[in-house]
Amino acid sequence: MSELYEKTVGRIESSVMPTYAPKQLFVRGEGCRLWDSDGVEYLDFTSGIAVCNLGHCHPRVTAALTGQARTLVHVSNIYMNALAPALAEKLVQESGMEAKVFFCNSGAEANEGLIKIARKYGNQTGRNEIISMENSFHGRTLATLAATGRKKYRQGFEPDVPGFTQVPFNDIEALKNAVTDKTCAIMLEMVQGEGGVIPADPEYLKQVRALCDEKDLLMLCDEVQCGMGRLGTRFAFQSFGVTPDAVSMAKGIANGVPMGAFMAKKKYADLLTVGTHGTTFGGTALAAAAAMAVQDAFDKEGVLENCSAMGAYMMEQLAVIGKKYKFVQGVRGRGLMIGLALDCEAAPVQKLIQKRNLLVLTAGESVVRFVPPLNVKQCDIDKALAIVDEALAEFAQEK
Numbered sequence: 001m002s003e004l005y006e007k008t009v010g011r012i013e014s015s016v017m018p019t020y021a022p023k024q025l026f027v028r029g030e031g032c033r034l035w036d037s038d039g040v041e042y043l044d045f046t047s048g049i050a051v052c053n054l055g056h057c058h059p060r061v062t063a064a065l066t067g068q069a070r071t072l073v074h075v076s077n078i079y080m081n082a083l084a085p086a087l088a089e090k091l092v093q094e095s096g097m098e099a100k101v102f103f104c105n106s107g108a109e110a111n112e113g114l115i116k117i118a119r120k121y122g123n124q125t126g127r128n129e130i131i132s133m134e135n136s137f138h139g140r141t142l143a144t145l146a147a148t149g150r151k152k153y154r155q156g157f158e159p160d161v162p163g164f165t166q167v168p169f170n171d172i173e174a175l176k177n178a179v180t181d182k183t184c185a186i187m188l189e190m191v192q193g194e195g196g197v198i199p200a201d202p203e204y205l206k207q208v209r210a211l212c213d214e215k216d217l218l219m220l221c222d223e224v225q226c227g228m229g230r231l232g233t234r235f236a237f238q239s240f241g242v243t244p245d246a247v248s249m250a251k252g253i254a255n256g257v258p259m260g261a262f263m264a265k266k267k268y269a270d271l272l273t274v275g276t277h278g279t280t281f282g283g284t285a286l287a288a289a290a291a292m293a294v295q296d297a298f299d300k301e302g303v304l305e306n307c308s309a310m311g312a313y314m315m316e317q318l319a320v321i322g323k324k325y326k327f328v329q330g331v332r333g334r335g336l337m338i339g340l341a342l343d344c345e346a347a348p349v350q351k352l353i354q355k356r357n358l359l360v361l362t363a364g365e366s367v368v369r370f371v372p373p374l375n376v377k378q379c380d381i382d383k384a385l386a387i388v389d390e391a392l393a394e395f396a397q398e399k
């Protein structure tokens with residue numbers, strides 16, 4: 001191990017809160033490749049958990065960042081920069097919604113915004129409760145934890161923020177039964193990410209939309225992981241043909257530069273009047289420049305088309321490989337958000353894959369998750385598939 005590795009591990013042990021348990025130190029990235037501090041090359045099918053959607057150090061983003069860093073990094077939101085409003089206009093145009101955007105810094109903060117806007121609307125008629133989904137993940141702040149449908153994340157941080165209940169995902173009757181005269185919104189991921197790469201049933205989403213219309217509820221879509229091109233459409237909801245009332249974004253929005261955003265139909269957005277919401281770094285010029293470069297790449301580099309084609313190819317090939325192994329239950333997902341569902345814990349399989357220098361994630365307890373960059377090439381998918389096949393074969397022998 002390199003001296004830098006040893007030093008970094010020591011520094012983490014002595015000075016960094018122990019919330020993560022990282023094992024690898026990466027020092028350089030390009031496209032879907034990373035290099036560790038010993039110079040070893042890895043194929044990265046995690047994209048920093050669906051963040052570096054254009055791959056590491058994409059030239060267009062790097063050029064935007066370096067140019068902007070030389071010009072203007074930040075002014076307070078009590079002044080204007082020209083970049084964030086241009087980005088907001090672009091996002092609204094692409095969404096096809098009549099909406100407005102608020103910029104923040106992370107997925108959790110974007111979801112806090114969805115929650116606040118729903119409460120602001122609902123409180124006008126004495127309604128402030130939100131129904132979210134079992135197995136969902138919405139973030140680590142207190143309100144987003146309360147919305148998150150997996151108890152383990154909340155343990156030790158009680159009391160829960162009040163006003164949230166969860167129902168089983170993809171079950172419209174359970175959802176209808178949970179709506180009360182206090183309900184103001186329904187919150188969901190169109191593809192549950194952390195919960196195990198579980199896509200919503202398109203019919204279910206249409207029924208949720210209809211229920212929201214009937215009961216005057218906001219349909220809130222958390223697109224932090226499944227959005228920003230990941231499903232082959234710019235917004236995840238466009239892949240399902242259902243338009244929400246408000247949508248959150250983060251992760252891939254600026255290809256690794258911290259940024260979040262939420263967008264809401266004007267009727268709701270205009271409730272957040274001057275002084276009712278804010279954040280120091282939201283829409284800062286540097287992050288907005290990176291995010292606009294991501295949008296430019298979507299426009300000019302065929303990224304979304306590649307995502308759809310490569311996603312279909314990878315799912316198909318992975319399913320063929322999966323069939324060879326009894327412990328593989330199946331392949332699911334959309335676009336380049338793909339899960340290999342096992343009948344056992346996924347972590348040991350992930351280890352065997354990573355031993356072969358392919359980085360993948362787990363999701364839920366028993367799913368191996370693949371979220372490569374959206375511009376990934378077929379030859380790299382083929383390499384990754386060969387590694388997965390080998391790792392599954394080794395696991396089958398051990399089992």
Ligand SMILES: Cc1ncc(COP(=O)(O)O)c(C=O)c1O
Nearest residue numbers: 106107108137138139193224225
């Ligand atoms: C669907 C979803 N929502 C929200 C979040 C929280 O985002 P952040 O970690 O940027 O706060 C995540 C993070 O994994 C996520 O996957």
